[in-house]
Amino acid sequence: GQQLNQSPQSMFIQEGEDVSMNCTSSSIFNTWLWYKQDPGEGPVLLIALYKAGELTSNGRLTAQFGITRKDSFLNISASIPSDVGIYFCAGPTNAGNNRKLIWGLGTSLAVNP
Amino acid sequence: DAGITQSPRHKVTETGTPVTLRCHQTENHRYMYWYRQDPGHGLRLIHYSYGVKDTDKGEVSDGYSVSRSKTEDFLLTLESATSSQTSVYFCAISRTAGNTIYFGEGSWLTVV
Numbered sequence: 395g396q397q398l399n400q401s402p403q404s405m406f407i408q409e410g411e412d413v414s415m416n417c418t419s420s421s422i423f424n425t426w427l428w429y430k431q432d433p434g435e436g437p438v439l440l441i442a443l444y445k446a447g448e449l450t451s452n453g454r455l456t457a458q459f460g461i462t463r464k465d466s467f468l469n470i471s472a473s474i475p476s477d478v479g480i481y482f483c484a485g486p487t488n489a490g491n492n493r494k495l496i497w498g499l500g501t502s503l504a505v506n507p
Numbered sequence: 508d509a510g511i512t513q514s515p516r517h518k519v520t521e522t523g524t525p526v527t528l529r530c531h532q533t534e535n536h537r538y539m540y541w542y543r544q545d546p547g548h549g550l551r552l553i554h555y556s557y558g559v560k561d562t563d564k565g566e567v568s569d570g571y572s573v574s575r576s577k578t579e580d581f582l583l584t585l586e587s588a589t590s591s592q593t594s595v596y597f598c599a600i601s602r603t604a605g606n607t608i609y610f611g612e613g614s615w616l617t618v619v
Contacts, residue, residue: 425605425606427607434613435612435613436597436599436610436611436612436613437550437597437610438610439607439609442607482549482550486604486605486606487605493604493605494540494552494555494565494604494605495605495608497549497550498549499547499548499549500549
């Protein structure tokens with residue numbers, strides 16, 4: 395079945411550093427979604443990508459839809475302590491009218507002030 | 508914030524007892540989902556609904572049932588709770604299938 399592989403699994407960085415993480419799949423996706431989960435809360439949508447090659451920003455966050463449609467990247471510039479959390483990628487299955495999202499296992503980010 | 512309310516937010520129950528978690532939305536979204544989140548497993552879909560009285564199983568549906576009698580409410584029931592069902596449960600909603608979904612704040616369930 396379709397799976398999403400996120401890497402790295404976890405990161406521990408210094409405040410001010412840039413962060414890069416990615417999500418790969420063995421099959422093609424038509425949509426890539428990036429979510430962030432703060433401790434003790436539900437995931438919140440950061441960026442949605444709908445077109446191969448698309449590059450979209452949301453403040454200090456930038457995400458790209460890979461040209462092969464099998465991967466996506468999320469970059470965070472100049473990290474700050476509130477960037478701490480788990481970052482998930484997700485994409486829809488292609489199965490039928492009731493498509494569901496497939497999720498990566500997440501990248502856990504810790505920021506040292 | 509998406510208008511999603513989960514209740515209860517925290518619950519401790521004993522093995523073998525029934526438990527019902529409620530998800531209430533004010534967005535009139537067609538699709539509703541129940542996920543569980545456990546360390547090392549990420550978010551796993553339990554059941555979902557694509558309309559009133561229309562539900563289907565997710566990848567970890569054993570031991571769970573759901574009901575949706577109104578657009579705004581989606582109930583998750585553990586008929587006989589087990590310790591393996593200790594988890595954080597998230598309700599989510601979406602307007603269309605396989606697209607952006609919005610999560611509730613979670614329900615922490617401990618089965619002792």
